[in-house]
Structure formats: structure tokens, C-alpha cells
Amino acid sequence: xxxxxxxxxLIETSRGxxxxxLSGIAIFSRLHxxxxxxxNLPFYRKSPEDAGSSPQLNLVDGIIAHTxxxxxxxxxxxxxxxxxxQGIKDVCQNLPTIIADDTAVGKMAAEHFLDRNxxxxxFCGFDEMYWSQLxxxxxxxxxxxxxxxxxxxAHPQANDKRWQENEQALLVEWLExxxxxxGIFACNDDRSQDIAEACMLAGLNVPQDAAILGVDNDxxxxxxxxxxxxxxxxxxxxxGYMAAELLNKMLSGDRIDNAxxxxxxxYVVTRRSTDIFAMDDKEVATAARLIKESLHDTIAINDIxxxxxxxxxxxxLRFRREMGCTINNYIQxxxxxxxxxxxxxxxxxxxxxxxxxxxxxxxxxxQVFHKHMxxxxxxxRKRHHPTS
Numbered sequence: 001x002x003x004x005x006x007x008x009x010l011i012e013t014s015r016g017x018x019x020x021x022l023s024g025i026a027i028f029s030r031l032h033x034x035x036x037x038x039x040n041l042p043f044y045r046k047s048p049e050d051a052g053s054s055p056q057l058n059l060v061d062g063i064i065a066h067t068x069x070x071x072x073x074x075x076x077x078x079x080x081x082x083x084x085x086q087g088i089k090d091v092c093q094n095l096p097t098i099i100a101d102d103t104a105v106g107k108m109a110a111e112h113f114l115d116r117n118x119x120x121x122x123f124c125g126f127d128e129m130y131w132s133q134l135x136x137x138x139x140x141x142x143x144x145x146x147x148x149x150x151x152x153x154a155h156p157q158a159n160d161k162r163w164q165e166n167e168q169a170l171l172v173e174w175l176e177x178x179x180x181x182x183g184i185f186a187c188n189d190d191r192s193q194d195i196a197e198a199c200m201l202a203g204l205n206v207p208q209d210a211a212i213l214g215v216d217n218d219x220x221x222x223x224x225x226x227x228x229x230x231x232x233x234x235x236x237x238x239x240g241y242m243a244a245e246l247l248n249k250m251l252s253g254d255r256i257d258n259a260x261x262x263x264x265x266x267y268v269v270t271r272r273s274t275d276i277f278a279m280d281d282k283e284v285a286t287a288a289r290l291i292k293e294s295l296h297d298t299i300a301i302n303d304i305x306x307x308x309x310x311x312x313x314x315x316x317l318r319f320r321r322e323m324g325c326t327i328n329n330y331i332q333x334x335x336x337x338x339x340x341x342x343x344x345x346x347x348x349x350x351x352x353x354x355x356x357x358x359x360x361x362x363x364x365x366x367q368v369f370h371k372h373m374x375x376x377x378x379x380x381r382k383r384h385h386p387t388s
Contacts (some may be wrong), residue, residue, distance in 0.1 A: 001060060003034050004034055004035065005033075005035050005036070005061040005062060006035070006036045006037070006038055006059065006060045006061050006246070007025075007036070007037050007059035007060060007061065007062050007063065007064065007065075008037075008038045008039075008062070008063040008064075008065075008076075008081075009022065009025070009037055009038065009039045009064055009065075010040075010063065010065035010066065010067050010072065010073075010134075011023070011039075011064065011065070011066045012065075012066065013039075013217065015189075015190075015218055015221070015235075016189070016216050016217060016218030016219065016220070016221070017188075017216045017218065017236055018066060020236035020240065021064075021066060021086075021098075021236055021237070021239065021240040021243070022240060022384050023237045023240060023386075024236070024237040024238060024239060024241035024242070024243070024244065025107060025240045025241070025243065025244045026241020027237075027240075027241050027386050028240075028241045028244035028245055028248070029054065029244065030093050032244075032245075032248060033041065035244075038059070038060050040241055042056050042146065051068065052162070052167060054307055054325070055251070060076075060081065060209070061081070061082070062081065062082045062247045062250065062251050063076055063081055063082070063083035063084070063085075064083070064084050064085075064240075064243050064244070064247060065083060065084070065085045065086070065087075066085075066087050066098075067087050067088070068087045068088060070088050073085065074243075077095075082250035082251060083095060083096075083131055083247075084096045084097065084098060084243045084246060084261070085097055085098070085249055086098035086099065087195060094257040094258050096243075096246055096250075096257075096258070096259035096260070096261070097257055097258075097259075097260055097261070098243055098260075098261045098262075098263065099260055099261070099262060099263070100157070100234065100262070100263040101263065101264050101265065102131045102134035102135045102138060103134050103135070103137055103138030103141075104138060104264065104265050105135050105138060105215055105232055105265045106134070106135040106136060106137060106138025106140070106141075106142065106185070106236070107138045107139070107141070107142045108232055108265040108268065109135075109138075109139050109185040109213050109215075109232060109268075110138075110139050110142030110143050110146070110185070110229075111142065112183075112213060112232075113183030113185070113211065113213070114142075114143075114146055115327065115333075116183070116211070116276065116277050116278055117277055117278050117279045117285075117288075117322055117323060118181065118182070118183040118211070118278045118279070119148060120148070120178065120179040120180065120181065120182040120183065121139070121143045121148055121149070121150050121153070121182065121183050121184075121185070121296075122150070122151040122152070122153070122178050122182050122183070122184045122185070123135075123136045123139055123140065123150060123151075123152045123153065123184070123185050123186075123187075123189030124171070124174075124184060124185075124186050124187070124191055124194070124195055125153070125186070125191060126154040126155075126187060126191070127155045129278070131187075131310065132187035132188075133236045135185075135187050135215065136187070139185050140152070140273050141369050151178055151179075151182070151240045153171070153174050153366065154174075160308060161318075167193070167194075167200055168201065171195065171198035172198045172201050172202045173192060175195070175198055175199060175202045175204060175210065176202050176204075178210070180204075180209045180210070181207075181208065181209055181211070181276075182198065182209070182210050182211070183211045183213070183274070183278070184210055184211065184212050184213070185213050186190075186212060186213065186215070187214075187228065188213045188214055188215045189214040189215065189216045189218045189221040189222055189229065190214075190215070190217050190221060191214065191229055192212050192213070192214030192215075192221075192222075192225075192229050192231065192273075193214075193221055193224065193225055193229065195210075195212050196212055196225045196226065196227065196273065197225075198228060199212070199374075200226060205288065206227050206273050207272065207273055207274055207275060207276040208229075209274060210270055210304035211230075211231070211273060211274040211276060211278070212229055212273040213229075213230045213231065213273070213274050214229055214230070214231045214232070215231060215232045215265075215267070216231060216232075216233075216234060216236075217231040217232065217233040217234070217269050218231070219351070222269075222271060225273070227272045227273050228271035228272045228273065229272075230268060230269060230270050230271045230272075230273045230274040231268070231271075231274045232265050232266075232267075232268055232269075233265075233266045233267055233268075233269055234263050234264065234265055234266060235263050235264045235265075235266055235323055236263055237382055237386045238263075238293070238369065238385065238386045239261050239262075239263045240386075241386040242261045245263055246259060246261065254280045259343045264384065266340070266344060266384060267340055267341050267344070277289065279322050281311075281318055281322050281375060283308040283310055283315065284315070284318050284319050284322040284323065287304050287307070287308055287315055287319055287327070288319075288323065288330070290304055290307055290308075291327075291330060291331055292334055293360060295334055295335055295338045295357055296356055296357065296358060297358050298358045299331065299358065301315070301316065301327050301328070309360065315327070332368055332372070333372070335357050335358065335359070335368070336368065336369055336373065337373045338357050339353055339357055339365065339377060340373075341355050342356065342357070343377055343380055343381040343384075343385075344381065344385060346382055350362045350365065350366065350377055351367065351380065351382070353377070365377070
């Protein structure tokens, strides 16, 4: 009888992050398996004795784990079971790891708000989580490099009874004191929803007073809010696929120490919570919105000037003053962002994407993309797409 590898999965599945990891693993199993899987029992199948228990790791051939508790893995490590882990700050026993580029996530958040002309920036995360601190660092460094200050939510001490009992009230106080309009970066989508609810209690309009951006693009969480929440999508599915691919090599006898799989920020999924340009110049805000809405077609500066009832020279000067770049540069930057989205969200050819983003030819699109990204569109797709 053919041996089918049994893989233990210690991955939390109630959030989109874990679900994306599992999706990548499942894709690999379908293409290169089959594998069978051992997972935590759902709540309705657990007895009281099962509460908090993990899959029987001594009965599996390999493990992929997303956990911050290294102790959980020690019995399997002692047995020499091949495994790949994420969530443990320090590399455990030279194990291959999955790690997010959290500073790059923070940088992308800052760029999102800077592109919308925000001048006030805030961060809210979890002080005890190292990945939250790295996202704060990436965000703060990019904001300060642009010449602005960062207002970070200051957590009281963990034993502060008021904090434990009334977190939401403290968030409301913090939000009320922030300069407005403000772009708020939350360390993940759960924290983003906390902020959204606190904004409602504080009487703040989203996104006019406070624009909110999270991480993970967990669609259920993002859509659960009164106003849908923008979020940074990560290459989590790709990481799940690569983890499965690496584990498969280990199951075949390859020795792989200290290998690292990186989860990169891909793009911002813009929803209502950041769908605004923070500026007093309404004509420039209209021009920027027109550009974003016309990326599928060719748009000329004269057309923009006509739409905002200004001369070409006037809109060019005011646009540069508000946005810090020329209209043409802004158009190219937004088109490159749209190309990146389409490369990962569709299976369209380069020629089809060029047509859908207003370029006169695929060759010209590739030139523009390479100028901005320092790589070709197909190489970008290959680096981030799960099965490329």
C-alpha cells in the first residue's frame, strides 16, 4: 500500500491569515500530493479532556505550525519530526521558518496614506507582539522620512486594571486627542476593527476625520465594520505553498537548516475606510480621484483640467504643490500599482493587462513597470503567485 504522508497543521483557522496559509498548503497537496492532514478538532467534536489539546504530533510525518509557543513543538522536535514554523520570534532548533517582512508592511501603509496627502499619522497595535512593533517601526520610519511625526497609541501597564476593563474608552480618548484628519495604521484587521468601533463612539467620521488601514485583508473582518475597512494583502498563500514544498523535500530526506520563507506585502485593498484624499484643494482631490478611476483607459492632462474647470497650467502647479509630484508621474505610479494587482489577482497575459491599464503597447507597459519595480511583470508574478 502506498504511504500517504500525514501532516500535522498547528494553524489557527478563524482568521484570513491562517486560512490563506492553509490554502497554499492545499494547492501544493493537490498538485504534488496527496497528503493527509491532522488538525485541531472543531469545538463541537471536543470532549472536556480535549480542550486546548493539539493534534497527536507523534503520529505525523511532518508539521507546519503557526504558533508563539515553542513548548508545544518540543516533543515533536525531540522525535526529529520535520517541521516548518512561524510565530516564534527566535529560530527554534535551526528549524526552517516562515517570517513576515513586517517593516515593509509598515512602509506600504505609510505610502498609502502619503499618496492620499495625509499630514497626520497614527499607529495602534499590540505592544507585546514583536511583529506589531516591527510594523510600527516600518510605518514610523517612512512617516518621519517624509517629514512628519507619528502618534502611537501608548499601552498602559499590563496590570493596569483600568486598561483591562476599559480598553475601548482609552482608545476613544486617544482618538479624540489626535490631530485631524489622521491616517491610522492598525497592526492587523482585528485592531483595525477596534479602532473603527472606537471612532463611532467618539463621533468621528471615517474616513473624513480618521482613515483606517489594517493588515491581512481578512474579508469577513473588513466587511463586518459599519464602513468596510481597507487592508494590506500579504503573500500568505504563496508562503503556505512554499512551506509545503520545503516540507516535501524534508520528507524526502533533504536536510534543510535555517531556511526562511518570507511573507511580503502585496498591495492595499482600498475600501471605504481610506477612500479619501486629505487635502483642502478640492480640485486636486478631484483630479487624483479621476486618475484612479480612469486607469483602464488613456487619460490626458487636458481632460483632467476640463473636468476640474481649471487651465492645464493651474492644475499642474496645484497638483505638484499638493501631491509632491507631477500629474504624469502620479498617473504612472497608479498604473504600476494597478498592474501589480492584476498580475496577482488574474491570469491575464501581459498584453491583456497593458490593454486594461491604458498603455499603448505591452512593450511600453513592461518598460514603465521595470523602471518603477526593477523587475519585469512576469518575474513579479512568479515571485508572489502561489503556483508560479
